[in-house]
Amino acid sequence: MAEKTQAKAAGAEIDAAGARDLYRRMRLIRTFEDTVQSQFQKGNVHGTTHLYSGQEASGVGVCSMLRDGDKVAGTYRGHGHSIALGVDPQKLMDEMLGRETGACGGRAGSMNVVDVEADLIGCFGIVGGSIGAATGAALAEKLRRTGNVAVAFFGDGTSNQAYFHESLNWAQIEKLPVIFVCENNLYMEFTPIENVTAGAIGSRPQAMGIHYRQVDGNDVFAVREAAGEAIEHARSGAGPAFLETMTYRFVGHSRSDPGKYRKPGELDEWKKRDPLVLGRKALEERYGLDPERLDQIDAEVAKQLEEIVERGLAAPFPDPANVGGEFK
Amino acid sequence: MAEKTQAKAAGAEIDAAGARDLYRRMRLIRTFEDTVQSQFQKGNVHGTTHLYSGQEASGVGVCSMLRDGDKVAGTYRGHGHSIALGVDPQKLMDEMLGRETGACGGRAGSMNVVDVEADLIGCFGIVGGSIGAATGAALAEKLRRTGNVAVAFFGDGTSNQAYFHESLNWAQIEKLPVIFVCENNLYMEFTPIENVTAGAIGSRPQAMGIHYRQVDGNDVFAVREAAGEAIEHARSGAGPAFLETMTYRFVGHSRSDPGKYRKPGELDEWKKRDPLVLGRKALEERYGLDPERLDQIDAEVAKQLEEIVERGLAAPFPDPANVGGEFK
Amino acid sequence: MPEDNETIEYRVAIREAIGDEMDRDESVVFFGEDVAIAGGVFAVTPGLHERFGERVIDTPISELAMSAGAFGAAVNGLRPIFEIMFADFLLLSMDSLVNQAAKYWYVSNEQAPCPLVVRSAMGAGGNFGAMHSQSPIPWLQGVPGLKVVAPATAGDAYALLRQSIRDENPVAFLEHKRLYSVKDPVSEVETLPLGEAAVVREGADVTLVSISKGVRDCLRAADELAEKGVGAEVVDLRSLRPLDTETVLASVAKTNRVVMVEEGPLVGGWAANLLGIVAAEGLHDLDDAWVIACPETPIPYTPTLEDAFLPDEGRIVHEVETRLGLRAEIATGA
Amino acid sequence: MPEDNETIEYRVAIREAIGDEMDRDESVVFFGEDVAIAGGVFAVTPGLHERFGERVIDTPISELAMSAGAFGAAVNGLRPIFEIMFADFLLLSMDSLVNQAAKYWYVSNEQAPCPLVVRSAMGAGGNFGAMHSQSPIPWLQGVPGLKVVAPATAGDAYALLRQSIRDENPVAFLEHKRLYSVKDPVSEVETLPLGEAAVVREGADVTLVSISKGVRDCLRAADELAEKGVGAEVVDLRSLRPLDTETVLASVAKTNRVVMVEEGPLVGGWAANLLGIVAAEGLHDLDDAWVIACPETPIPYTPTLEDAFLPDEGRIVHEVETRLGLRAEIATGA
């Protein structure tokens, strides 16, 4: 719960403390992902994982502009979306570790986390699922007149799939308060997005008259500004908004990906625009935060993750006798 | 086979005889549909039917620009597409009547006719199916380097569905020789298209960089001209083309539709632009055909249909002992 | 619903069940293609839009988005009902039904329910052809988390639909096209539990098991068989998941013979599946057991072929007579 | 393929089957997400794009268009193979597979075949969670016109895939994820007919029937049972449509006891369905019959739960021992 409050505490106008929180949240995601990776290699995290490293500013920027009650649908690359929204990283790590104390008691794993308390309606292992689900969640918010919005995160490659097209159209027809956040990391798995996508992604929502903006997805402040506008648009009843956050994935698509498809030098170029590097710079320049303070945050987060893993590894696995589950 | 040749005989440049053929073909469709309707009421045609009446210029205009080997995928509203392409109306009527002599031996019925010999890969009862199928057929033509194209017919309402989006994108990526013909009759069943469709349909293919044109779908000559361009584009290897033919359905959506949703006066306005009325006018004005010659065609077609029904009703039903069928 | 003991049309019973639940619970909403202003292509839902306004919505032709929209709304406080016009089109919705709705309760570790109902018109017999006549049961029954309900009477349709709407997890509610115009007594109860089969006719010699329209075929067959001195017990499964094997086993323990009648294929169908479960649990009660199903092909259009394709009471009577040896007796004049 | 009698990895056998058919027949093409340049996420198809160029294509994430594209190409002269990365995603393709491909041959009155193969990785055991671990068999088996093939060994994978590609109608070719790295002897034959089960181990006391990975579990169980003096015959179905009930019935006629082992639910699964068919045709051969299947829930992620969820040789041995009374004997020291 503390995490949840902190995630959204930033508000529209932020002071230095708020800015620090944004940075901390991005660092938390990065360190979380590094930890998942190392725990995966140790055999403590199972199956497969899709890490969010490099894309932190997108999730953190968008979620920091939400208010309690707004709903989020993430993807299989959803640790970042979850932490950005305020899911307790302990519960999340425990889920990866398959423990009873996990967000879903070990039933979900990396790709399908749900945390209703945190307003995370779910992470969706099936490409496009988040789009359809958030559209439906927005329908509920509209009919219940809550003033809440719903956010769908998804990737560039997902813009070629059924859920994308059908849901965008329906959302626009019904003027649903949903924000479609396309995290364009230039690749659909191992394939450059231009090889599989006709035209610019942005022209698709625009063809339906949906409010659209493209933004630097590695600059958390730029994302916040654009997300704020998109959320405002949706919340006002004007219908869906579409945000394309241009970003880059620093690690493999999933656990076993050597990244051979990357263009030479591309990764290095993007690393110069690491959201954490950009974040530090902005914090130092705009908020006069000194580097030591930020190093200290890094150290705190590192410590936090160590403790999380320690507690997670000590937590019990679910009792196999309870495999069944009951359907209400 | 005679029918087939006739359908495409018109060629790009047509003389008076070719123009008469276009008119005859449209009249054949209209009279065929009227006959299906009356046979349905008599209980000789079963299940349900979706008639093409009013939309004849679209199918005839497009198909008259094809050459043998080009493939067509029609819809549940497919009698028109079939006849326009040159499917033998006797075989088609026999299929409606459920006879052994039908195009599919009575197995298919109104919505799912296939006539491989006529290059009709099929009519598709599932909305959007024609789009996916024609895209695949075009892939085959491309890889086999035949120079043939494939045509998908579908309605305005179908532009909101999964097959539409996914297939358009893929076709454009692979530069497939496929022509998407959206017959915009302003309604998806009983719902005005604007109630269920965000933005203009044409902006969707355009968002993908697909060659697009809208055309008066009731003017067979205008359709021919636009179709010629679209086919040429696709055949040249430049990728898919999208043609939106603006038209109107004169009859109910399917067998039991009183048409209450129509705007007042709308039907009457469109009847003034009946493709047959426009066709006659053009033939008289441009080719100097006299009205009696056209009346004579009408009478010939009426007679043709009478004979078709007579033969159809005399044909045997398939033997129920053969219900099984064998899968190769 | 009417309170006297009159009859009601199946389609009207469904309409009233929706209306009554929408009255009772504000969170119930209903959407589908042409269901609102036009009242649905099978004339099941006229009047609901007028009564409930924005809670009854016409959608684009977007079966997948519709299903996912229902899912998203269901996990976010609504109880959506949506219509997939013909059950054949459920194939376009399946990812959302199976990968989203059916899994939510379990995978979320029972954090939140997913109360949605998908209504759909299934079944052959109307010459609608291969893509507008299918039973979706073979695709849906093996999906843990998704209930599959298919009422045989108007009364059951009313009570089972009300319960389906109240259910905390997804329900596929399948309405046989050939039943829309039948009239039956109105339901005496507001709801019926899901997963309870009913013995709709008692008999001592053979058990006929079916669901939906098949139950009515079995009942007519039982009438005919009674005239020939065979007492057929008829079990209406009412739902295929949960599956009430107890009621079937109890009946079989009594009659020792069972026939499952399915409008669908033998291979991969519910009928042989249920027979397998019965065999596993009640093998020694069985003297004879078989399945009446359709040929292993798509459904043909033309009446002669479609009639031959579908099981009907004539075939049930004939097979029971034959398997029970009555045919031989008749033939030999015994 | 290698011509000596070496072993081959399952994934390599599949690769070679595709390559050999593409060599043999120009009309064979192959496409899917990341299958060409990257060689597939399960490393099944590296090298094919280099060998066959534009006949091996990377597609967008468009499972429905891909399936319809295969259909359209198949009815227009090609023999497409396409990959649906995880079988769970087949749910997005189903309309095209079921309403288009499976129906074409029959509905067109056998005018034209529809030769396509959809390859897909199915199955649990790798902690991939509920939406990346399913067996699609419950959704696909009850679709007349669609063959469902699932090889248990690398050798069978090679020969069955080559035959599937040559088949004139659509085939769902299901590869169990847990088998990709197994090694088996290379196939001695170029093709194996679809719809023929194999008795892969003989035994007199009980018949174990399974498919895909389950067959290997049964074989290990049979080894263990042999040590306890029980002769288990193992039948590998190899395909679920066509379904070779004859081979099962013949085995049951010999052993009088049968267990079907399914990685999937009991209700709506193939195992109970097959048992029902066996009961209908061979009731009096059966002394005992049952099904080993999964709980009626989605598939859990964490190892402790997933292990408990899945049938394995331990459970097979235990249940056979118990049902055959050996447990009691052991317990009483008999």
Ligand SMILES: Cc1ncc(C[n+]2csc(CCOP(=O)(O)OP(=O)(O)O)c2C)c(N)n1
């Ligand atoms: C329907 C479906 N198809 C395929 C996959 C396998 N898959 C997982 S992630 C992915 C690529 C998605 O690319 P993109 O949308 O760009 O998101 P990113 O992974 O880059 O964040 C694919 C193909 C899936 N999970 N679901």
Ligand SMILES: Cc1ncc(C[n+]2csc(CCOP(=O)(O)OP(=O)(O)O)c2C)c(N)n1
């Ligand atoms: C997937 C699917 N959903 C719904 C239907 C039922 N249906 C048949 S025609 C139709 C309307 C199609 O409208 P449009 O695309 O405008 O074509 P039109 O009928 O006007 O020619 C609908 C909803 C269907 N056949 N398939």
Ligand SMILES: [Mg+2]
């Ligand atoms: Mg991407």
Ligand SMILES: [Mg+2]
């Ligand atoms: Mg229309």
